Amino acid sequence: MTFIDSWSNTTTFSSIFHDLESSNLNYVERLWSSWYLYFNNDLFATGLLFFLTHELMYFGRCLPWFIIDRMPYFRRWKIQPTKLPSNKEQWECCKTVFKQHLIFEALPIWLFHPVCQNLNISIDVPFPNWKIMTGQILIFFFAEDLWHYSFHRLFHYGIFYKYIHKIHHRYAAPFGFAAEYAHPVEIMALGFGTVGFPVIYAYVSLHNQQLPPLHLFTICIWITLRLFQAVDSHSGYDFPWSLNKFLPFWAGAEHHDQHHHYFIGNYASSFTWWDWGLGTECGPLAKKRRQDMQHKNAERKAR
C-alpha cells in the first residue's frame, strides 16, 4: 500500500477524506483509502468492511420489498398474490437470519484479510480498470450459478433435503428476508459459490500472469450484486421492468418463486440456461414447453 503507507497520521475520517481531495483519486477511491487510513489496522478494516457490506446490502435490499408487501398497489405484480407474509412472519425471519450472520459468518469474515494477503488480493488505490472488474464479476456470476445449480439440486435428494434444505423451504411463497433463511450447512455450501470463486481466481492469477490480479473492491461489488440477486429472486414480485424481461436468460424472481411453490425444479440462482438445458425447469410454462417438445418428437418419429 505505497500511497496509504506514506500518509501522515490524521485523526478523523472526514479530515482524512478531506486531505485526499488534492490526490488524483475519485470519490469512491478516497472513501476506500480513508477507511483503511482511519482504522490503521487492515485486518480490522477488511473484517468490518465485509461485515457491514453483508449486513447493509442484505437488509438494506430487503427493506424496499418489505415496504412493497405492505402496499396494495403492487399486489398486481405479486407472483403468488394470495400468499402475503405477515409482519410477524417477516420479523421472525429477519431476526433468525441476523442471528445466524453473527454466529456462523462473523468468524470467516474476520479471517478474510490474511487470505487476501496470501493471495495478493489488493486493497491499494487506485482501483483496477472497470473493464477488468466487470470481466472478473461476470466470471464469478457464471461460476456461482453452476455451483448453485449443482449443490441446490443435490440438496433436494433424500436426507440432504430432510435434514438440511427443508428449512429454506419453510416459505412456499418467499419474501426478501427469506433469501438467507437456511441451515448453516447450506449457508456454508452455497456460500462457497460466492466467496470461494474469487479465492480460486486469485490463486490461479498468482500463477498465471495473463490473468489480471483481483482487487478487494471488486469482491465487494460482486458480493453486493450477488446479495441483490438473492434477495430479489426471493422478493415474490415480477415487474414489467424486471431484468428478466430484458435479459431472457436472467432467472429473476419468477424462476425462484416457482421453485418455492412447486418444491422441485428451477435450481439455478442467476441464469435459466442450466435448468433449461438439463430439463429441470418447473412451472406451467415449462411443463407446456416440454409437452410441446414431446409431441413434436412423437410426430417426427411417426412420419
Ligand SMILES: [Zn+2]
Ligand atoms: Zn430448494
Ligand SMILES: [Zn+2]
Ligand atoms: Zn429460495
